[in-house]
Amino acid sequence: MSTIFPREEKAEQIFDRILTNPNACERLKNTFFEAIPSAEESEGAGTDIPGTVFAAALFNAYENKDLSAFLMAVCNNSVFDLLRNSFLIPIRFNDKGVENPVLLTDDKGNLLNEFKNHLYEKKYKMFHKLYEEQDEIPDYQMYMADGFRENHSYTDSGEIVTEKISKHTGILLMFRFPESVKLDINEDRIYAVVWDFLMRLQEELPRALMYYGVRDEEGREKNTATLGIFLPFHHFETKMEKNIEIANGIGLGCREHILAEINRQAGK
Template sequence: MSSIFPREQRVEQLFDRILRDPRACRRLKETFYESCPETDLMDADSVEATDAIFANALIRAYQNQDLSAFLMAICGNSMFDLLRNSFLIPLRFNDKDVENPVILTDETGALRDNLPVAVPDKKYKIFCDLYREKPEIRDFQMCLAYGFRERHFYSEDLKVQTDKIGEHLGVLLLYQLPKDIENHAADAEIYATVWNYMMQLEETLPRAFMYYGKMEKDGKELESDRIGIFLPFHHFESRMKKYMEMANGIGLACRGNIVDMLRDRASITPAKK
C-alpha cells in the first residue's frame, strides 16, 4: 500500500528550523489543537471522524508509516496542512497545479474578465485607491487577488477530500527575482531564506500569506521566480496602506538578501550553459 500523499522532499532542514524556534512550535501546537474536535477550541468546520474512519486511518498509518493518514482522521489536516495552516511554510505559487493565489487584476489595476470569484465594489474601490498610490519599486507588481489554504480529510467511504479554508480577497505584493536564479543557488537555499523572512512577516503581520516560486500567466509559466506577500482584507483592511509599507519592507529585504547571495555566487561561480 502506498502513502496517501507523496513524501515532501528536503524536509529535514525545515523541521530542524521549526523545532529550534519556540514561536514556530507554539503555532504548530495551536493549529493542531484548534483542529481537534475534542477540544474546547474546536473550530466550527472541524471534521469529527467516525469510528470506522478512525480505525482505518490508524491501521493505515501504522502499516504505511504514514502520519498524514492518521492526522487527517483526528484533526482534518495532513502533516503539511498543519504546517501551512500554522503559517510555518511559504506556499508555492500554483502548488500541485491548483491556481493559488488567483490574480484578479491586470497590469493596470483593472479587473480581469470572467473572474472565478465575486469582487464587491467596496473592496475594488479600496484596491483602486491603494493602487493609485503604489510605490515605484523595480520589478514589483501589486494585484487584487483571491487566496486560500487547504485541509484534507476522509469521506465516509474513505476517499480523501479537500476543502479550501481561509478564503479571502486581498492585496498581493509581488517581487520578481533574477531570471538566472537557478544558475547560482539551489532551491533549498532560496527556501531557507524565504522561510526566515516568512517568520518575520508572521511576527509583524500575523495571518499574512507568503508565496514563492514561479507563477503562471495565460497558462504559461513565467521565466523568473517571484516572492509574494498576500494581505487579506479581512485582517488588514483597516490600515492597509500602513500594513503594505511594512510588508514591502520585509519583501524587499528578502529579495535583497537573495540577490546579494546570487551576486556573490556569480562572482566566483561560472554560470551554467
C-alpha cells in the same frame, strides 16, 4: 529512523480482522478520543468520522509510517497542512495545479471582466486608490486577488478530499527577480532565506500569507523566481497603506537576501 516501541508481529492480520468489525473500529476510536482531554468538545476534532475510517487511517499510518494519513482523520490536516495553516511555511504558487492566489486585476490594476460584479466593487475602489498611489519599485506588481489555504480529510468512504479554507479577498504584492538573474542555484538555501523572512512577516503582520515559486498554469515545480505577500482585507484593511509599506520592506529584503545568496553561490 527506528520506532519508539518494537513493532508487533503479524500486525496486518490483527488490523484486517479489526477493520471487518465496525463495532471494534468504533471502540478503538472512542478509546483514542477518551484519552484526549476535551476532544469531544473540540469542533472538527475527528470524533464525528466513522470508526472504520478512523481505524483504517490509524493502521495505514502505523504500517507506512505516514503521520499525515492519521492526522487527516483526527484534525482534517496533513502534516504540511498544519504547517501552512500555522503560517510556518510559505505556499507555492499554483501548488499541484490549483490556482492560488486567483488574480482579480490585470498588470495595469484594472478589474478583470469575469470579476466585474458587486461582490468586489467596494474592495476594488480601495485597491485602485492604493494602486494609483503606490511607489515605483523595480520588478514589482500589486494585484487584487483571492487567496486561500487548504486542509485535507476523508469522506465516509475513506476517500481523500481537499477543502479550501479561510478564503479571503486582499492585496497581493509580487516581488519578481530580474530576468538577467540565473536561478540555477541551491534551492534549499533559498528556501531557508524565504523561511526566515516568513517568520519576520508573521511577527510584523500576523496572518499575512507568503507565496513563492513560479506561477505555472500546469503546476510544474520550478525554482523560486517570484515572491508574493498576500494581505487579506479582512485582517489588514483598516491600516492597509501602512501594512503594505511593512510588507514591501519584508518582501524587498527577502529578494535582496536571495540575490546576495545567488551572487555568493556564483562566486561573485
